Amino acid sequence: MKKISIADIARELHVSKTTVSFILNGRAEEKRIGREVVERVQKFIEEVGYRPNPLAQSLRTGKSNIIALMVEDISNPFFASIARLIEDRAYKNGYKIIYCSTDNDTVKTRDLISMFRERHVDGYIIAPPEGIEEEISSLIKAKMPVVLFDRHLQNISTDLVEIDNLFSTYNATRHLIQQGFKKIAYITFSSNQSQMLARLEGYHKALEESAYKPFLKEIPFNQNDDLITAPIAAFLKKNKNLDAVFFGTNHVGTCGLMVLTDIGIKVPSDLAVVSFDDYNVFKLHSPPVTAIAQPIEAIADNVITVLLNRLNTSSQHISSQSIILKTDLNIRASSKMIKS
């Protein structure tokens, strides 16, 4: 019992492939296929459970019903959660997701994009690393739907879903200041990605307003936790007089907490902590850690909605939109610190 093809159906029912194809694609009316023929074909298709070969379809039409999802690292809970939500919506709309982790690696990302192009994926959802402006531009020029999220690229105008990074860190830093903290460090990955720059700027802005001195530690991006904890530990040991520390991403945040636990610094009595992104780790930490919660559901929802709209051709010529979402500052460290 081999797979049955459109030709088999045509032969069996003594009609042409063309007729069957038209019926399959709902163009029977338009193509004035007779009532009786349509019914016969549909009945037969139903009976044998025929499903067209998507590869052949893709080859002919250029559409693959596949969406490429490119994130920094699928094992990062932020991206994993978003991937999950996007996946659900995509499948419900007849699209599959083919994903990959870019590691913020420009060369790798370039390769991946060109592979996806070859495979004729229908659309792209990308948290772009720096330096791939050209490839993205090229995709856009080729009329490919591209939705960026989490960060944007200079001079690239395409659909975008982001959060208000600058305000988020500004606001959280101000919160620390209002709590009486003065020596507030900011520890983050060194990166020129838009969201990272904006976050850093928010921190600086808040400090400047109070004329406080910044304590900045930038760590090279890496997947290996040891290469993150080590510099954090070194930094904290060198700056023992800090009274608060702000972690710029969830990954840095968890690594940071590990260091604090390790070297026996108590939160928040010894050192107040705030982190970007809000996860179980921060909620369950005792006492719980204040964190900036990104609206994961809203981000995923907007991303996939925008992309699906583009794919439905209806909104082909609508100019690209930028959606900026708000974050929540979940204030948790209960014990307010009073510096003498």
Added chain:
Amino acid sequence: MKKISIADIARELHVSKTTVSFILNGRAEEKRIGREVVERVQKFIEEVGYRPNPLAQSLRTGKSNIIALMVEDISNPFFASIARLIEDRAYKNGYKIIYCSTDNDTVKTRDLISMFRERHVDGYIIAPPEGIEEEISSLIKAKMPVVLFDRHLQNISTDLVEIDNLFSTYNATRHLIQQGFKKIAYITFSSNQSQMLARLEGYHKALEESAYKPFLKEIPFNQNDDLITAPIAAFLKKNKNLDAVFFGTNHVGTCGLMVLTDIGIKVPSDLAVVSFDDYNVFKLHSPPVTAIAQPIEAIADNVITVLLNRLNTSSQHISSQSIILKTDLNIRASSKMIKS
């Protein structure tokens, strides 16, 4: 500058498509294509940066260079981490990953498998929900490489990578008993999946050896945290005399910790805690929580190695293998509890 096809090359160089195809596929030698021709073609291909259309290739050959990865939930850190490691190896070997979350939903999984079949994916990596024995059998019968992991299915003989679940919980429960705990509860998802049954059995076995009474709470599988925390809270309130609780999965574990925090039960002074799976949440909890660590890297590594071997046709007829990996019991709760 449109995409260039094999026909274009043939025309340009005054050779046949066949010749070009043979050269592309490294069969020039075998097909006795002349040195000079091979070089001319290769040079041209290099120059124009020609890459064959994978869709056309797939259509003809039936191979897609795509691996389907079906997990319970990609946003679960256990699966996300494994996905990440698998992804790396797959891409390095010229395969792409198309993934989906099954939600342990039989119907959904069935649909997904049939979609993947239509798309002619080359191999499957599956953490199977119950009730899809038939589909898996059918895949195997069709000579599709299938690697199951995390759990297995009754009467299905295919490659498998698992951990020693029974021993893991047995061992951890014994550890609790040795610490002097007597009323040890086990909270888990209600499930007939092999790994869940084995874990439960390990717990029971250890208790029986000491003739202790089991306290079991099974919660319906769900993605929604509220539907997990609520029953846990209810259970704990009903059984105030417990002195230890064992969480059967990382998800139940994190939800469990939330409940404990919520209702103000101190770990481990009020209640000792052990969880299956070891994550930041448990490491960073203060005091840190004892947990069973699955060897994520080893699991991913074995899974993809086995699959890649199968795909390399060489090991076509080698009978299927089951790999059972060991876990680590990371003992953390320092304060030993002395019951009077």
Added chain:
DNA sequence: CCAACAATTTAAATCGGTTTACTGATTTTT
């Protein structure tokens, strides 16, 4: 009765590769 037109239906081209089966020329074997 024939042209014009509409209503159905279809042959054939196409997408871009791979593979089978074959050709024509040269060389070796018998």
Added chain:
DNA sequence: AAAAATCAGTAAACCGATTTAAATTGTTGG
């Protein structure tokens, strides 16, 4: 010198759909 084998390469079929352009058949008006 005829037959067989080797060499170098190619035409055409094929994978399974979509789509264009055209062919049939039936109807109507002049």
